[in-house]
Amino acid sequence: MPAFKEEDYMLAPVNFISSINFELRTYFDPSGPHTNYAKKWSDIDMDLMQEKDFGGQIKNKGAFKDILPGIIEGKENKLDIAKSIYYYLQKNIVWNDFLGKFAENGIKKALETKKGNIADINLGLVAALNAAEVEAYPVIISTRNNGIPSYIFPVMTDFNAVICMAKIDGKDYLLDASKKFLPFGELSLSSINDRGRVIFSKNQSDWVTLANAVPSKKSYNIMAKLDSTGKMKGTIRAQYNGLDALIKRSEIDSYNTFEEYEEKLVEGVSSIRLMSSKVENLEEVEKSLIEVMEFEMDMRDNYRGDNFILNPIMYDRTTNNPFKLDERNYPVDLGAPQIEVFNINISVPVGFNLSNKPKDSAMTLPENSAKYTFRSIFDNNILLLQQTTTLNKAIFTPEEYFHLKEFFSRIIQQQMTDFQFKKI
Template structure:
């Protein structure tokens, strides 16, 4: 017989944390402090942060997860005042619903030599609905100024014990002390994952706990009934995990880091299994196949893939003259891009109102648009399947959970090749995935339930190439032709940035970039043909373009180059350099020797290769009669450069700047 448990009271031992503070009471010294002891430039600091998690059992609702959160924050400078408002996202859907309650807070200031506290009122608490599944809490503390200390605390309650939020231990300001503690009944087994550069101290202990219970017939821990049988004491073990970190520096954002959260000190717990009294063992450790099946079985995913009624009429007309598979694919892809408008919403599930209504409204989230595209491909007899992705901002998918994914594109099988499609971008093209979704690997879900890991690394190298011809004039000016050739992501972002009025926008932007040049005969080719290179061509005249010193002319060949300085100024770097995609920058100049002059000197050719061939640079010079040809080329062959190679990259750009600003010297004959 199964028994239903009613908790009458709980017998427990008190566990003392590594550092105790009393909420609502601060020292005068904390408020008087004008700068952080260890990091004097800090704008603010978290003096104390704790997240204490424990489990409660209620007869009517079963197990629930309680998280008690507390922050104590010191504001040192005006720039730190943003830390007077705390934000917390929480889930509102029925399966994972979280309730935030018992929100309280105080702001502490020095007034007439005494510590005075101001209480947080209801007017300082705001909840904003983000989407169908998520809302955001904002706690705006009152009377905050430079020097203030704020205490904030709240609790989060959830019955989704299989979904414990990730614990952040590092922020953009220093953290003096961070504590995470989980008290987990023996019935739950979790897997733990750590992230970041700093070691987390962990203490693990156990304690005995007792429940005075009322038994009832046909009890299940998750489906209670109401037939009382008697009282009993149930003893069990509570496993206690305590994590502490102290004196963490702020996590400073650095250039060329796409998602700084990938490097933030954090702890994640994933439910592995449960073994409740009088119930069988249940394994929650999912495989990627399990995750795929769960998502596919959702009506807002798999069911929508099988709907064709809302677009059949339109597609039949469009496909009349499309014979080959690739022709059919491109007709459908271009149709969806032109018809649908992305509302900037992420997600792997279609809008709750249904994809047919989204089709009529011509606007939807990424799942609406790309699952629609998948369905159309299949209707046209093409082998297409959705590919689940964790976006850049969502983090790297380390282990299989449904919440891992928040983006979806289409995988289309063409012979032996799998091509990826994303119709959210008007200037997209086959095998192009927006950078927001280029995040290591995706997971393809086939109709038969099988899955495959898909490499999301771009298949192509993006190129910016500049070709310039130069002729010298007696008035000190130069004239010539300029051609700007872009492919891949470089071309995509140029098209997107000039989408409003392309015929004028490109020219205006180029004139702003080279304000000292007169531009004529400006032309743009392939703006509306994303599969082709984007070309910009024009004639130019540049005054005062060279120096005349006595009988010599001194000229910088790459006078319009943005590569004659070093973008890496810092002496050291803590985070990797993320290039995201392989890329090349080429500059080619064809220069006519001034009439009556001869070449005296020019920069020597050079070739530089970074360790592990991560990148390379070459500078080449050819002289053929009265023509000089110079080629400067940078190639990045990897997408992530570890911080230990930062000094190599910095030195690499020092050399690039030196050669790209090199001079040609001509002597009068």
């Protein structure tokens, strides 16, 4: 058999490798009685709702009796009430990194000890929302690395975690209060795995698509000035939204101090020297995460006095194509639509003209699934460059793979061409 080759932006390999899986259906006891294990969804729904560590937690509204009035004080509409409860649990119970469909300690103990597994937190969220008269239900899911659950037969072992769905003013919100820095109504990449099962009651459940409506977006605004000695100074202002903001916030939080993060950031950027950096809205997760960096760059190797070359995309440039296979027989799953924007303004010394530059470029994939634009202007000693890369959907089929691979290949080629300046 040919080897299965993994690549970026894919779900668990188990989804795409042919296999036959068996689950025990019935056990016949020699003395006569027999037990059925393979069940219908209605059986599973009933078992979950009767289970103390699942349905019992959802019914435990009493755990919030004393604290709920303070959490929702001053909140008038149901969306604001739901957000207050969500962020309270997110900030006051630390996820212990354990998954599971069933509560480990229960919401009451999780509130007391301020930690719990994913079910402690999200089943507690369902209970708290219902206690505040916000319609909410548990959603059992299989995380991204665990494989897609079977749609043909109800298999409980396919599911390894639980999140929450709130119905507010005719709109469904998927919520996971276990993940630090995750905004209300968004899911982390690990939870975006095709579909989950909403448990409405003891005899009713249904599939729900696991997806983020908010695109994953990075915007870079670079302002810099090149002096006559070949030294450049400037500012990089990076703005992150959606999954990119979650990833960046989690990265910063993984260090003991912001100074440690700065040191690692400096090590990871070889072409420029970071002088200082600061972050805005680290804890305010519904706002864009903003990072501002002051930098210096020595261009003397490319600066000859009467001419010099410059590549303006000096930070977070795409240098490697994530798609390398000749043929990919499984989808490209990004988790969310993606947008990347560069706006660059570089002032060059007086007396230089632009002698050669990359051609302006625009590419669009079929059905507008992806788009790339590259535009530059040199006027009054200022080089202006705008580059935008947009992937308008989260999932690309195997049939679209070649186009996507070629799309990124051409972006990399475009970015490798330098701007050349000569003295007048």
